[in-house]
Amino acid sequence: MSQPLAQILASAAFVLAAAWLAHRQRLGLSRSLLTAAVRAALQLAVVGALIALVFEVPVLAVAFVAIMVTTASLTAGSRMRALPRARRIALAAIALPALSAVGVLLLVGAFDATPRATIPTAGILIGGALLATTLTGRRLVEDLVAGVDEIETRLALGDRARDALAPLTRRAITGAMVPLTDQTRSAGLVTLPGTFVGLVLGGASPETAARVQLTVLLTLLLVQLLSALLTAELVTRAATLPGERVAVPT
Amino acid sequence: MTRPEDEEPVDGLAVRDLTVGHGDRVVLRDVSFDARKGSVTALVGPSGAGKSTLLRCLNRLLVPRDGTVLLDGEDTAELEPTALRRRVGLVGQVPVMLPGSVRENLAYGLDPVAIGDEPLTEALRAAGLSEAFFDRPAAELSGGERARVALARALTREPELLLTDEPTAALDAAAARHVGATLRTLADRGLGVVVATHDLPFAAEVADRVVALRDGTAIVGAPAELLAAAPSGPATVRGPARGPEPHSSRVEPPA
Numbered sequence: 212m213s214q215p216l217a218q219i220l221a222s223a224a225f226v227l228a229a230a231w232l233a234h235r236q237r238l239g240l241s242r243s244l245l246t247a248a249v250r251a252a253l254q255l256a257v258v259g260a261l262i263a264l265v266f267e268v269p270v271l272a273v274a275f276v277a278i279m280v281t282t283a284s285l286t287a288g289s290r291m292r293a294l295p296r297a298r299r300i301a302l303a304a305i306a307l308p309a310l311s312a313v314g315v316l317l318l319v320g321a322f323d324a325t326p327r328a329t330i331p332t333a334g335i336l337i338g339g340a341l342l343a344t345t346l347t348g349r350r351l352v353e354d355l356v357a358g359v360d361e362i363e364t365r366l367a368l369g370d371r372a373r374d375a376l377a378p379l380t381r382r383a384i385t386g387a388m389v390p391l392t393d394q395t396r397s398a399g400l401v402t403l404p405g406t407f408v409g410l411v412l413g414g415a416s417p418e419t420a421a422r423v424q425l426t427v428l429l430t431l432l433l434v435q436l437l438s439a440l441l442t443a444e445l446v447t448r449a450a451t452l453p454g455e456r457v458a459v460p461t
Numbered sequence: 462m463t464r465p466e467d468e469e470p471v472d473g474l475a476v477r478d479l480t481v482g483h484g485d486r487v488v489l490r491d492v493s494f495d496a497r498k499g500s501v502t503a504l505v506g507p508s509g510a511g512k513s514t515l516l517r518c519l520n521r522l523l524v525p526r527d528g529t530v531l532l533d534g535e536d537t538a539e540l541e542p543t544a545l546r547r548r549v550g551l552v553g554q555v556p557v558m559l560p561g562s563v564r565e566n567l568a569y570g571l572d573p574v575a576i577g578d579e580p581l582t583e584a585l586r587a588a589g590l591s592e593a594f595f596d597r598p599a600a601e602l603s604g605g606e607r608a609r610v611a612l613a614r615a616l617t618r619e620p621e622l623l624l625t626d627e628p629t630a631a632l633d634a635a636a637a638r639h640v641g642a643t644l645r646t647l648a649d650r651g652l653g654v655v656v657a658t659h660d661l662p663f664a665a666e667v668a669d670r671v672v673a674l675r676d677g678t679a680i681v682g683a684p685a686e687l688l689a690a691a692p693s694g695p696a697t698v699r700g701p702a703r704g705p706e707p708h709s710s711r712v713e714p715p716a
Contacts, residue, residue, distance in 0.1 A: 360555045364611075366522060367551035368570050369543045369618060378560075454521055455542040 265326050272326035276313075276333045280306045283341040291348035291446070293356075293460035300445040304344040308437035309336040312430050321426055335406065335427050336434050339391070343435035346387035347442040352460055354379045355450060359459045372451040380443035387439045395428050404428065470534025473497040473653040474519055474549070474622060479528035481514055488514050491528070492679040494672045498621060498653035501644055503664035503684070505657075506674035512657035513554065515674070516624045519655065520549045532621075550615035554626040556607040558599035563610055566599045567617050580617055588613035589643055604631055612643070622653035629663050641667040 212220075226248040233240040265271040283305050288298035313333045322328040355362070358379055365375035398404050399421075406427050410420035450458050474496040481489040488511040496502040496519075504512045517523040519530055521542055530537045537545055559566050564573075567581045582592045588609040594602075602610060608628065615623055625644070629637035637660070645667050648654045658664050664671055665684045673680045 360553060360557045361559070363522060363553060364557040364559065365569075367520060367546055367553065368614065369547040370570060371543055454524060455546075456522060456524070 262330065265330065269326055272330055275326075275330055276310075276337075279334055279337050280310070283337050287341050287344040287348060290345045291352045293352050294348075294446060295449050295458070296445075297348075300442060300449060301344055301348070303445060304348075304438045304441040305337060305340040307441060308434040309333065309340040312336050312434045316426070316430065331406070331409075332427065336431060339431040339435050340438040343387055343391060343438035344442045346390070347383045347439040348446065350383040350386050351379060351443065351446045354383060355457075355459055362457050362459070366455065366457065370455075372455045372457050373447060375457060376447050376450065380447055384436075384439045384443050388436060391435045392432070395432060398424070398428055471495045471497060471531065472533060473500075474655070475531040475534075476515075476519070477529050477531065479515070479518060479525050479530065481511065481518055481523065481525045487526075487677060489525075489674070489679075490677045492672075492674075493528075494670070494679060494681045496622065496653055496655045496670075499648060499651050500669040501648045501654040501656060501667050503656050503658055503668035503671045504674060505659065505661060505664050505671055508659055510674040511677065512659075512674060513626050516551065516626055516655065516657050519622075519624055520546045520551050522546075522551070547618045548620055549622045549624060550618055550620035552608075552611050552615050552623070552625040552628065554630060556604075556611035558602065558607055558610065561599060562595065563597050563599050563602070564595040566610055567614050569614065571617065576617070580619070581613075584613040584616035585610075587616055587643065587647065589639060605636055608632075608640075616647075620652070622655065623647065624655045624657075626657045627659070628656060629658065629660055637663060638666075 226244065230241040230244045233244055261275070265275050280302070284298055284302035287301035287305060291297045291300070294300065310333070313329065313336060316322050316332065317324050317329065322332055362375050362379070366372065394402075399407075404424050404427075407420045407424040410423060411417055415423075450460075452458050476495070477493050479489060479492040480487065481492075492515065494502070504515055506512055514523060518525045519537075521530075521537055524538075532540065532545065532548065537549075559569055563585075564581060567584060568576060578592075578595075581595070585592055585594060590606065590609050590613065594606070594610070599607070599610060608631070612625070612628075623644075628640050628644070632640065641663055644654050644656060648669075656664070656667065668684050671682060671684045673682075
C-alpha cells in the first residue's frame with residue numbers, strides 16, 4: 212500500500228472509530244465529530260492547493276496573510292461582540308503585534324523572506340495573537356457584566372473610569388497569559404509543538420527544528436502579551452463614557 | 462418659571478426639571494426638589510419607580526436627558542466628575558468590599574500616609590463599628606458589617622452630601638433603626654443625606670423631606686402629609702404603626 216493511501220485510510224478509520232465510540236456511549240457527538248473531520252479535510256485540501264500556488268506567486272502571499280488576519284479578527288471580534296467596535300479592537304490587537312513580529316524576524320534575517328518561510332510563521336503568530344485576544348476579550352466582557360457593582364463602587368469613591376476598570380483589565384491579562392505561558396513551559400516535554408513536528412517530518416534535522424521552534428515560541432510570548440495588553444487598552448477605551456462613566460455591555 | 466441660575470443657590474443639591482430615560486423609555490420626568498445639607502431627604506416609591514436612577518444622576522454616574530442638578534448653586538455637569546463624587550458620596554444597595562482589609566477599603570483612593578488613622582477611626586465609629594475592625598479582611602465581614610464599612614468608606618472622603626440606596630433592605634428592625642439613627646446623627650452634624658427607600662415607616666422616621674416617585678413624576682412634601690396620603694402599597698411595616706409626625710418619632714442616635 213502506498214503511503215498517501217495508508218494515511219487516508221488510517222485517518223478515516225480513526226475518525227469513524229471515534230464516531231462509533233461516541234455513538235455507543237450516547238454522547239450525541241458522532242455527527243459533530245464527522246462534520247469536523249470532513250470540514251478539516253476540505254479546508255486542508257483547499258489550503259494545500261492554494262499554498263502551492265502562493266509559494267509560486269509572492270504577491271499572493273501578501274493576500275494570504277491578509278486573509279488570515281481578517282479571519283482571526285472576525286473570530287475574536289465575535290467572541291466579544293457585546294462591546295462596541297469589537298471587530299476593530301480585535302483587528303488591531305491581532306494584526307499589530309503579529310505582523311510587527313513577522314517584520315522584525317524577516318528584517319533581522321531569522322527567516323528567509325520567501326512565502327514558504329513567511330506564511331507558516333505569520334500563521335502561527337496570528338493564531339497565537341488570536342488566542343490571546345479572545346481569552347482577554349472574553350474575560351473582560353464577562354467581568355464587566357459581573358463586576359458592574361464593583362466598578363460603580365470605585366467610580367463613586369472618586370476613581371477615574373480608567374482606574375475603576377484597571378483591576379478588571381489586569382485580571383483579564385494575567386488570566387489569559389496563564390495557558391499561553393503553560394504552552395511554552397510544556398514545549399518538548401508534554402507536547403511536541405507543530406513547527407518542530409512539521410520540520411522534522413519535512414526532513415529538517417532535529418537541531419534545526421528545535422531552533423526554529425524556539426524562535427517561534429519565544430516570539431509568541433511577546434506577541435501574545437502585546438495582544439492581551441492592546442485588547443485590554445482598547446476595551447477600556449470602548450467602555451469609557453464621557454464624564455468618567457463606564458458603559459457596561461448588555 | 463424661574464431659571465435655575467436665577468434662583469437663590471440652595472445649600473446642597475437642587476434638582477431642577479430632571480428627565481431621565483433609557484432608550485425610548487422615560488424613567489423620570491420633570492423631577493424637581495432640594496436636598497439640603499444638614500437634613501435628610503428620602504426618595505420613596507415602589508421598586509422600579511426610579512429611586513436608584515435618580516440617586517445616580519446626583520453624582521453623575523448617570524447623565525440625565527434633560528434638566529440640571531446644582532451643587533451649592535453650581536451645575537454638576539460643569540464640575541470635574543471625580544471631584545463631584547468625592548463631595549457627593551454614594552453607598553450603593555450592594556455593599557461591595559474591595560480587595561484587602563477594612564483599613565484598605567476605608568483609605569481606598571486616598572493617600573494612607575497623609576490621611577492617617579484618625580479620620581478612618583472617626584468614619585468607622587460614625588458608621589457604628591470600632592477600630593478593632595481595621596485589620597479584618599473585608600471579604601470576611603458579614604452583610605451588616607459590610608454595609609457599615611461601605612458607609613464609613615464613603616464618609617472618609619468627607620463628603621458634603623451622602624446618597625444611600627436602600628440602606629435597610631437586608632436588615633432586621635433593630636438594625637434598620639440603628640441605620641436610621643446613624644443617618645440622622647450625620648445630618649444633624651451638617652451632612653446632607655439623601656436616602657432612597659421603599660420602606661415608608663423608615664422614611665417617616667428619619668426624613669425631613671420626602672420625595673415620592675410615582676409613574677415617573679415626583680411629589681415633594683413633609684413626611685407626614687405624603688405618607689398619610691400614600692396608599693398602603695409595598696411599604697414594609699415593622700412592628701406597631703408609628704405616628705406620622707416626622708420629627709416626634711426620630712430615634713435617638715446611639716451613644
